[in-house]
Amino acid sequence: MKKIHVYLILFTAVLIVLSGCGKPIQPNNEASGAKTDVKNDEISIAIFGGDWGGAIKKHIIQPFEQETGIKVNIIEGNSTTTFSRLLQEKSSPTIDIALMDSGISELSNDESVVETIDKSKLKENNSLLPEAFNGSEEKAYGVALGYWGLGIVYNKDVIKNPPQSWKDFWNDEYKGKLTVPTPATTGGLPLLMKISEIEGNAKGAVDKGLDKMKELDVVAYFDGSGAATNLYQSGEASVGAHYGGPTYVMKEQGLPLEFVIPEEGVLGAGSFWHVVKGTEKVEQVYSFLNYATSKSAQEGIANDLYLAPIHKDVDLDEKILERMPFGKDGSIQDLNMPDYNLINEHREEWNNLWNREIIGG
Template sequence: MTRKRHGLAALAAAALLASACGNVIDAQNQAKSGSDHGGEGKLLRVAIFGGSWEKGIRQSVITPFEKETGIRVQAEIGTSTVTLGKLRQSPDAVDVALLDSGVSETARAEKLVATLPQDKIPALPELADRAKLRDREGIWALTMGYWALGLAYNSEKVKTPPTSWDDLWAPANAGKVAIPAPATTGGLPLALLAAGHAEAKGDTDLAPGLTKLRDLNAVSFFDSSGAASNLLQSGEAAVAAHYNSGAWPLADQGLPIKWVAPKEGALAADSRWHVTAKARNVEAAYKFLDFASRKQAQEGLVKTIYLAPANTTAVIPETVRGRMPYGPDGSLDDLLYVDWEMINKNKSKWTDAWTRTVPR
């Protein structure tokens, strides 16, 4: 090979190397900026829950959103507390975060989620007023749907179906009951209910409720919705203070599990969409929240994970009306709503009191 050809070969190799390095840098920049192959294909990182919730959210929200917008969604699966931990460690860990009530307020107090510009979410007027979480700076979260703590039971093992919270203490159910621990969404609200302060504001005395729970002959204090479902599925518990969204999927599997809203009212909770304070793909995040708040997406969540819709135009089919958190003939107004800021303020103190008082 002549010296000229050697020179041309060297130039070609250098060009290839430069191109390869450029591609690597472009790929790194794309990953850093949140873009996915450029153009309309933006990558949106969304934190959601697992299990039946993941299936329902993918089917009703994520897949049709991707199809309509061309934006690719990368789902990050985890509980509310796991997602909160990720955001505390890295505020830009995800663009959109799904968080339960209670955890949601904590994220806002720690400035981990952003105020939402109302003109970016056209579906906003269709949402119930209570589904738009506000503070002095504006709306900062949108409810995806409502669920509630009520009474789940095994219809083959429980001869008299429960209708009241008092039925947890019925002699026939002694040694067969499971209730949520204070680390769960329903734990401290249940203690407040037992103390007669389900909708209390400000500081309140939890001691009477803890004493009442101590006297409950419970077989288990569960730390997650999945754990409650496992207790019912295995037969270890025949009655549980459980969530409608966790109990009805067991019935879908053919198990003899039913759920009722107590006559005094079920304890309301909701799961909320947030745009994180350090989101990389903010515009796509707004589009996602708008899509998830629309009538079609909300109706899908009603049918898949039995959430009461936040969108006031959504229609609840008769086939699932009985599985709503307020029962077949109720509405959002029939639920009992707790003051999460008050609970969060007292959470450490009340959890310590629970630990000292309730377990045997």
């Protein structure tokens, strides 16, 4: 993998909002100084902004602070922003725990800016699903906040023949009403890879998929979850791809939107907590991870963000179960999980191809 080129691409994408993440902001002085002071009653954590950040504060950070007396210095940003900062601060990190999505999570492990998770320090380890961890069974480097995925969305007041498969995006009825993600989002390259697979490309090739994508009559491409939401809220787009959580939030607001699990399955992703390599707050880090993986925290995140929980004993009502990314009766194993390591190997190449063939074309 051409890591240097991949990282340069990531740096240039640092201001792009990835799905589920808020707009990146500069860390406050207090957070930046946490490493220097090495205060045992403080910990610095990188999380997402927006609705996700609000839910994380409500269900994890605030109760954790109240229960332990440990102050959490919050650094808000998207996965790419956090990863870039970890690379820049590799010799002396100012972040103790970092939340990052699939794809960037794997890159953080490749670049050795995160530690292996010590499962023996997790009190709820025996109550966690195998999917709770990113990495191998012997070397996990991330523990999940939850799982989510890219599916199909349509406006039932506009679309009379709802799509059921990714292949349906090419229906004449959807011309000029459609939106799909760019490679800047967590779901963009997985969708390109899935279309390439449907079109008969061998693993690791996307030329047929790109040719097919060029045939789409889109109203716009979106480069982040917020941009997609804006397109559906404004009515500019009435069918296409989007993430389950934001779709259900819009539905709660009264928009006539429906979320469809494609015949090929939702393109899954996870958001993972990482122990930053070099942190001097190991005891506090695991105290936080124990709270983040508790039954109560997992239930709160699932209820507010519709993320699939990784605790075996969560108790969710019918409405929330129906809004899981795999449906009411499914499980995380039913998600169509892309090979994010393969995506990372080709990230530079596929980004360049997209820009040349789709944007430039």
